[in-house]
Each structure stands twice: as C-alpha cells, then as structure tokens.
Amino acid sequence: MQRTVTVLVYSDDANTREQVRLAAGRRPAADLPPIEYLECATLPAVLTALEQGGVDVCVLDGEAVPAGGMGVCRQVKDEIFNCPPVLVLIGRPQDAWLASWSRAEAAVPHPVDPTELTGALTGLLRGVLAAPA
DSSP: OOOOEEEEEEOSOHHHHHHHHHHHOSOSSTTSOOEEEEEESSHHHHHHHHHHOOOOEEEEETTOSSSOHHHHHHHHHHHSTTOOOEEEEESSGGGHHHHHHTTOSEEEETTTOHHHHHHHHHHHHHHHHHSOO
C-alpha cells in the first residue's frame, strides 16, 4: 500500500477549509504521495491532532476566529515537539511580517490562489519527505 501524507487544515470557516482541499487536490504533484486531509475548526482540535502525531504539514487560516492561524502557529511551534511545517493563509500582503513572527515556513494570500497554495504546499511536503526519519 502506498504511503499517504496528512495535511491538517485549520479554519473556523468550512468554506476556507474546502478551498484549501480543492486547490491542492488529492495529489498536488506526480512525485508526491496522495494527501489525506484532517480538518480542524477549533484550536483544541488542532492541538489534539498534533499531540497524537501523524500530521506531515499544517495549513492554518490566519483570519480564523477566535484563534487566528498565526497565533496558533506560534503556539504549536513552542508547544509541539517536532512540530510539522506550517503554511499560513494571510489576509493582506502586509501580514507577511506576522507570518514570519509566527515562525511559519510559508505564507500565501487568502482568498486561496490555487497555484500559490499548491506550490507552497508541494515545497513543504517535499521537504518533509526528503528529511531523514
């Protein structure tokens, strides 16, 4: 059986989570295994999923309410041992500095641009798969 990768998608908005899933699809690049999505609508759900392990990359909505993705990113980078790479969706280009502050490995604009999101997610997944176990 072929390995899959797990991408956690956090947003309080079901439409945003759907946009991420539809933009990246089941297999964003031929050299990557299929993606399984784990959708989370709350911060406690994100923390539980990360503590259980098995998440390869996180996509966090910087505009989520009440816990925004950038604050969540900073928190999980501090609290989760071997935290997976994080891609943050930012509402404005001016928020790029906040994405850096949050220690996210990548940031793309929201609303989701399928090309940008897929490119950033693919880069993070390749990095995870290339890393020694």
